[in-house]
Amino acid sequence: MNCASCGKMLSSNVRFCNSCGTPAPVTSVTQSAPVVFNSSTVTAKSFCCSGCGAPLKIPKNSKGHVQCPSCRNDCVLEGITRNAEVAAEDNINSGFPLDASPAVLHRQLVSHLYESPYIPLDVFDKTVVVREDRYCVSAYCFDCSASSGSAYFTGTVFAPGSKYMATQIAYLYAHSDTSKLVDIKELEYPVDVETLGYNLSHLAAFKDYVKPLVEKALLTNTKSFVRNLSMTGGSKIDKDITRVFLGLYHVVYNYGGQEYSMWTTGDGLKNCYDKLPIDLKRKAVYDEKKASAAGSKKKLGCAAYIGTIVLAIIIGMVIGGSTTADTGLVWGFLLTLIAATACKVIGEVLPNRQLDMAKEDFIAFDAQRKSVIQRFHDQKKPLRGIYEKLT
Numbered sequence: 001m002n003c004a005s006c007g008k009m010l011s012s013n014v015r016f017c018n019s020c021g022t023p024a025p026v027t028s029v030t031q032s033a034p035v036v037f038n039s040s041t042v043t044a045k046s047f048c049c050s051g052c053g054a055p056l057k058i059p060k061n062s063k064g065h066v067q068c069p070s071c072r073n074d075c076v077l078e079g080i081t082r083n084a085e086v087a088a089e090d091n092i093n094s095g096f097p098l099d100a101s102p103a104v105l106h107r108q109l110v111s112h113l114y115e116s117p118y119i120p121l122d123v124f125d126k127t128v129v130v131r132e133d134r135y136c137v138s139a140y141c142f143d144c145s146a147s148s149g150s151a152y153f154t155g156t157v158f159a160p161g162s163k164y165m166a167t168q169i170a171y172l173y174a175h176s177d178t179s180k181l182v183d184i185k186e187l188e189y190p191v192d193v194e195t196l197g198y199n200l201s202h203l204a205a206f207k208d209y210v211k212p213l214v215e216k217a218l219l220t221n222t223k224s225f226v227r228n229l230s231m232t233g234g235s236k237i238d239k240d241i242t243r244v245f246l247g248l249y250h251v252v253y254n255y256g257g258q259e260y261s262m263w264t265t266g267d268g269l270k271n272c273y274d275k276l277p278i279d280l281k282r283k284a285v286y287d288e289k290k291a292s293a294a295g296s297k298k299k300l301g302c303a304a305y306i307g308t309i310v311l312a313i314i315i316g317m318v319i320g321g322s323t324t325a326d327t328g329l330v331w332g333f334l335l336t337l338i339a340a341t342a343c344k345v346i347g348e349v350l351p352n353r354q355l356d357m358a359k360e361d362f363i364a365f366d367a368q369r370k371s372v373i374q375r376f377h378d379q380k381k382p383l384r385g386i387y388e389k390l391t
Contacts, residue, residue, distance in 0.1 A: 083136055083195045087184055087245070090138065090198060094181040095245030096173070098134050098189055100268025105132065106387040108271050109251055112262050114373055116276040118283040121368060124376040126255055127277075129385030133250035136195040137162055137169055140202050141178070142210050143240040151218045158246070159205040162196040165248065168263045170209045171272050173246050176265075181244065189247065202241055211237065253385065282369075289365050 054070040067073070086092065106129075113123060120126075138161040146153040158173040160166035189195075214237060247266025252259055255277045264271040382390045 083189055083193060083245075086138060086195055086197045090243050092138070092243045092245055093184045094242075095136070095184065095187050096176065096180065096247050096266045097182050097187055098136075098193065098247035098249065098266045100249060100264065100266065102132075102387055103390055104268035105249060105251055105264060106382055106390055108264055108268055109253065109262055109383065109387075110376075112271055112273060113276070116278065117286055117366070117369065118276075118278045118280075119369060119372075120255070120277055120279040120282070121372050123255060123277050124372065124383065127253050127383050127385075128255075129251065129253045129383050129387050130259070131250075131252040132386060133252070134190050134193045135165065135248040135250065136189050136193045137165055137246045137248050138196060138198045139169060139173065139244050139246045140205050141242045141244050142206060143242075144210065144214055144237060145239075146214045146218060146237040148215075148218045153214055153217045155217075157210045157213055158244070159209040161198040161200050161202075161205060161243065163200050164196055165263075166200065166209070168248065168272060169246060172248070172263065172265050172270050174209070174213060180267075184245075187245065189245075195245075198243075206239065210239070253383070285365065289361055292361070 052068060052071040052073065054068055109129065110124075113119060113127070140159045140161050142157045142159060144153065144155055144157055155175075156178050158169070158176055160169040162169075249264045249266070249268065251262045251264070253262070254260070258277075260277060261274045262271050263273070382388050
């Protein structure tokens with residue numbers, strides 16, 4: 001099977017070309033279950049010999065080649081084979097593993113749905129988790145030292161080495177802790193992992209993903225010293241580069257006949273998403289009520305002040321026209337005092353009361369969403385689909 005764009009030969013277990021990122025033709029692929037760590041071996045719960053069907057134990061660092069102990073048949077685990085090939089070809093010596101449990105991923109997905117203020121009220125009843133994909137993504141680790149004027153930056157920045165999933169990798173892993181990297185000899189991925197090799201040069205990765213972060217950090221650090229700093233051509237950046245693997249989970253769920261995605265780091269502790277289920281009618285009402293609840297107190301107070309002054313002037317003109325000049329002056333002074341006092345009272349009481357009423361209305365509306373979240377939490381049942389057997 002060849003890529004339709006660049007013509008490169010594709011492995012049977014990949015869905016995207018590792019050279020150009022073009023989607024591969026859809027084929028029927030049987031995936032194995034995730035692996036489970038067990039001292040010196042890694043046992044795949046449902047991975048069996050292709051010859052006799054006997055269960056297999058996969059030694060660490062087998063690089064995808066396992067001999068069946070029963071029939072001596074040589075079995076190839078394509079996901080791990082590809083992983084080993086990329087590691088050897090590009091001198092990759094460490095990476096972040098895929099070790100998040102289904103419970104952790106489910107919890108992240110639920111929290112991810114909580115985040116949206118516009119969620120449909122039936123989202124937890126009708127969402128079905130349909131798939132969990134696991135990726136091993138090639139990436140760069142830059143040790144950066146930068147300066148601009150009186151500002152300095154030193155630190156490590158991770159950047160994608162693959163054009164596919166580059167945005168997700170940049171968001172989730174850019175500032176990751178290097179102490180959590182695992183040596184390649186201990187770095188084991190599931191047999192169904194899809195490995196994405198390098199098709200983004202280190203120069204392009206640095207220019208597009210690292211340099212903007214470093215320059216932003218420099219600009220932030222310089223604000224207290226220099227104003228109107230121009231970063232164009234104004235920074236000298238030295239960098240050392242190593243190549244690593246980054247584990248990435250892709251959880252796909254369905255709501256209302258449409259698929260949505262959540263992406264998480266290998267430990268499942270940080271996520272991002274393409275989009276969320278939204279109730280557009282609720283969104284319109286929510287935004288309107290929120291804007292009303294956050295209305296400007298100063299604006300309301302100013303309106304009350306102007307109205308009171310205008311009223312005082314009108315009354316002063318009427319009284320002044322029917323009295324002597326001295327009497328009109330006295331009345332004008334008294335009315336000014338009255339107007340100032342009224343402005344202070346009205347400018348405080350009226351805006352505060354109107355804002356309080358708007359906030360109460362917003363809270364009452366948003367209580368529907370919070371009630372749905374609380375009810376789902378109290379049921380202590382997972383979302384339907386691949387995680388529904390979790391306890």
